[in-house]
Amino acid sequence: MLQTVPNFYGKSFLCEKDFSKEEFVYLIDLAMKLKDEKKQGIPHRYLEGKNIALLFEKPSTRTRCAFTVACVDLGAHPEYLGKDDIQLGKKESIEDTAKVLGRMFDGIEFRGFEHKKVEMLAEHSGVPVWNGLTDLWHPTQTLADFLTVKENFGRLEGIKFVYVGDGRNNVANSLLVGGALVGMDVRIVAPETLFPAPEVVEMAKNLAEKSGGRVTVTADVEEGVAGADVIYTDVWVSMGEEDKFAERIALLSPYQVTMDLVNQTGNKNMIFLHCLPAFHDQETTYGKDIFANHGLAEMEVTDEVFRSEHSMVFDQAENRMHTIKAVMAATLGHIE
Numbered sequence: 111m112l113q114t115v116p117n118f119y120g121k122s123f124l125c126e127k128d129f130s131k132e133e134f135v136y137l138i139d140l141a142m143k144l145k146d147e148k149k150q151g152i153p154h155r156y157l158e159g160k161n162i163a164l165l166f167e168k169p170s171t172r173t174r175c176a177f178t179v180a181c182v183d184l185g186a187h188p189e190y191l192g193k194d195d196i197q198l199g200k201k202e203s204i205e206d207t208a209k210v211l212g213r214m215f216d217g218i219e220f221r222g223f224e225h226k227k228v229e230m231l232a233e234h235s236g237v238p239v240w241n242g243l244t245d246l247w248h249p250t251q252t253l254a255d256f257l258t259v260k261e262n263f264g265r266l267e268g269i270k271f272v273y274v275g276d277g278r279n280n281v282a283n284s285l286l287v288g289g290a291l292v293g294m295d296v297r298i299v300a301p302e303t304l305f306p307a308p309e310v311v312e313m314a315k316n317l318a319e320k321s322g323g324r325v326t327v328t329a330d331v332e333e334g335v336a337g338a339d340v341i342y343t344d345v346w347v348s349m350g351e352e353d354k355f356a357e358r359i360a361l362l363s364p365y366q367v368t369m370d371l372v373n374q375t376g377n378k379n380m381i382f383l384h385c386l387p388a389f390h391d392q393e394t395t396y397g398k399d400i401f402a403n404h405g406l407a408e409m410e411v412t413d414e415v416f417r418s419e420h421s422m423v424f425d426q427a428e429n430r431m432h433t434i435k436a437v438m439a440a441t442l443g444h445i446e
Contacts, residue, residue, distance in 0.1 A: 118440040122232040122239040125225075125247040126288040127313060131321050134291055135266065138257050140445065141429070141436035145257075148183065148432070155185030156443030160216040164190045165198065165231075166242075167222030172386060172430050173242045173250070177219050180435035184443065189215070198227065208234035217442045220244075223350075238441040240434075248280045251385050252288040253433035258426040259340060262381050267293035267322065272338040272375075274299045274365050275410055276358070277306050277327065281344045281385055286325065290314040293321035299334030300327075301361045331365060331374070338375040341420075342383040343367045343410045359404055367411040372420060382411070382420045386427055390416040 116133045126134065147154050162181050166174065174190065181188035198207050204227055211218055212235030220228045221242030232239040241249055259269055271289050273282050277300030286306055289296030296314070298306055305311075305327055314325045328334045335341060343365075346358040372380065389409035392398050400406050415421065439445060 115445055116440075119442075119444075120238060121441050123249060123437045123441060124228055124232060124239070124241045126249050126252055126284055126291055127317070129291070131291055131293065134253075134288070137253055137433065137436050137440060138260060138266075140440060141253065141257050141433040142260070144435050144439065145429070145432040154183065154439070156439045156445065157181070157216075158185035160184075160186040160442060161214070162186050162188045162438070163211050163215040163218045164188050164242075165196060165211075165218060165220045165222070166190065167193045167198070167220075167227075168243065170221060170243070172427055173221055176250075176430040176434045177242065179431050180438060184435060184439055186216070186438070198222075204230045205234045207231075209236075212236040217438060238438075240437055240441070243280060246280055246283060248284045248385070249288070250430065250434050250437065251281060252284040253437070254426055254429040255285065255342070255383055255385070256288065256292065257429045257433055258381075258383060258422050261425070261429075262422065263339060268295060269340065270295045270297070270338045271340045271342065272297045272299060272335050273342045273344075274331070274335070274367055274371070275304075275343045275362060276300060276346055276348075277304050279344060279348055282306055283310050285342065286310060286314045287317065290318040290323045290325050291321060293318075293323040295324040295326075297326040297328065297334050297338075299331055299365065300329065301365070302329050304361065305329075331371065335371060335375050337377060338380055339377060340381055340383055341367055341372065341375065344385055345387070345389065346410050355400065355404060359406060359409070362410070363406075366409070367415050369412065369414050369418070372415055372418075380420060381422045382415055382418070383426050384411060384416070384421075384423045386423060388416060388423070 178188045208231045217238045219240045225244040225246040271294045277298040346362045390413045
């Protein structure tokens, strides 16, 4: 059952901290409703006749497909603009580009590097802007992750949500702050040199005080994963950091998600999540190169865990579409 509808109309979706707990949970519940309607074949064309610009400085399988299908399901027309299609900050300023796009489109998605770019698009375009990923935050991913959690456990509050790996990346930032926002017992388990930035940890702790959540950052794997409901990991080397494979492998090998680590949780009902793509085998060019250059057949997660009954990664990937649909519908449509 959906709560009273918050007033999202015309609002951008840039990072978790911009929303209240009630607003964030509402978006997850709306996504559950829209997912159910899609499964039943019930039309939900809240954005009939709208035009949506999809700006991609960084390529992505899930984000592009999720936004495109969500637009079509909602009745909108998506227009993909890749890094070679736009002059964002190169031949045209971000402010000028934002004003042009805002005159032609009803909403803008941005996936790229500097978070300042998505903030400037939101400031100057005059239409809702949605963050598909920046170097600091990945809020649409967090919504999909938490929808997956709620589907499996029926709740978010009190869930022991453990992220293991590179604690400084955008996914870790969003999960830490988002988990604290909704009242989770959220933990980052990482080497000390890859702990989240102090200001992100402080932000999360302040949110946890209000929500009844809890924030832990530790380098101790055994302590960090004890009792976990969710174990989450991400790639050890993000896009643009390909020269750091050897360094990250040395640092993060003790944090690889193995079946031994899963068993350390002591929770047979725990689930494994990963935002994908995952280097769990050698069926990719990257996987083959890593094995050839570093002798590592699996990276952040073993194939055994990835394919196990604990793994909900493909439910999670599908949920990108449903949660993105909820964000667009809430901020640009009229939900009844």
